[in-house]
Amino acid sequence: xxxxxxxxxxxxxxxxxxxxxxxxxxxxxxxxxxxxxxxxxxxxxxxxxxxxxxxxxxxxxxxxxxxxxxxxxxxxxxxxxxxxxxxxxxxxxxxxxxxxxxxxxxxxxxxxxxxxxxxxxxxxxxxxxxxxxxxxxxxxxxxxxxxxxxxxxxxxxxxxxxxxxxxxxxxxxxxxxxxxxxxxxxxxxxxxxxxxxxxxxxxxxxxxxxxxxxxxxxxxxxxxxxxxxxxxxxxxxxxxxxxxx
Ligand SMILES: [Zn+2]
Numbered sequence: 001x002x003x004x005x006x007x008x009x010x011x012x013x014x015x016x017x018x019x020x021x022x023x024x025x026x027x028x029x030x031x032x033x034x035x036x037x038x039x040x041x042x043x044x045x046x047x048x049x050x051x052x053x054x055x056x057x058x059x060x061x062x063x064x065x066x067x068x069x070x071x072x073x074x075x076x077x078x079x080x081x082x083x084x085x086x087x088x089x090x091x092x093x094x095x096x097x098x099x100x101x102x103x104x105x106x107x108x109x110x111x112x113x114x115x116x117x118x119x120x121x122x123x124x125x126x127x128x129x130x131x132x133x134x135x136x137x138x139x140x141x142x143x144x145x146x147x148x149x150x151x152x153x154x155x156x157x158x159x160x161x162x163x164x165x166x167x168x169x170x171x172x173x174x175x176x177x178x179x180x181x182x183x184x185x186x187x188x189x190x191x192x193x194x195x196x197x198x199x200x201x202x203x204x205x206x207x208x209x210x211x212x213x214x215x216x217x218x219x220x221x222x223x224x225x226x227x228x229x230x231x232x233x234x235x236x237x238x239x240x241x242x243x244x245x
Contacts, residue, residue: 009208012125012190014133030209031196034151035122050147060096082178095156122190168198182229
């Protein structure tokens with residue numbers, strides 16, 4: 001292990017993972033959901049593409065699934081290499097863990113639904129963390145915040161009306177999910193103010209806990225000549241011919 005970052009409750013922190021390294025998001029102290037953003041550390045306009053990842057894999061991710069980046073790069077940013085909650089599978093309500101269907105809690109939706117201002121939604125936590133890490137203003141950072149992977153969160157769609165629901169996360173201290181970095185990554189993790197997301201959201205009612213991010217460096221032999229992921233091979237001319245065609 002070469003680095004570790006603790007994310008305090010109702011807040012977010014960034015972390016760097018060089019290509020070919022591994023990172024783990026670890027449950028500590030109590031049941032807590034984490035909202036994960038990932039960027040290309042060398043160009044943060046390349047970021048995690050939740051919708052395409054859902055389409056290529058499933059509504060919920062586990063070992064072997066990859067987190068893909070936005071167009072025009074469309075390459076794997078990370079591959080999930082271990083998941084201690086894989087046993088959960090799909091429960092009797094059709095729910096699973098680690099979804100890419102919810103977006104992230106945010107103060108705008110909260111204001112729309114309740115009329116209240118709450119400043120520790122995952123969207124705000126991630127915005128503050130990215131602004132601090134990049135040395136940019138909140139206004140500059142905010143457009144880079146994107147739909148998340150909801151780590152440890154337990155969600156599904158109701159069988160009768162196909163509406164989104166969440167229930168208390170089964171995660172317990174020492175559970176973790178592990179990712180292999182396919183390129184140089186900047187990550188940000190928010191400890192959701194919903195805690196285990198079994199009840200309320202976007203307020204200070206739920207009990208919240210920290211999460212830990214561990215960065216691990218594999219041996220050279222283990223990497224076995226592995227190379228970082230390349231951007232999509234599509235040339236990007238969208239059918240308009242150029243002088244080179
Ligand atoms: Zn949240």
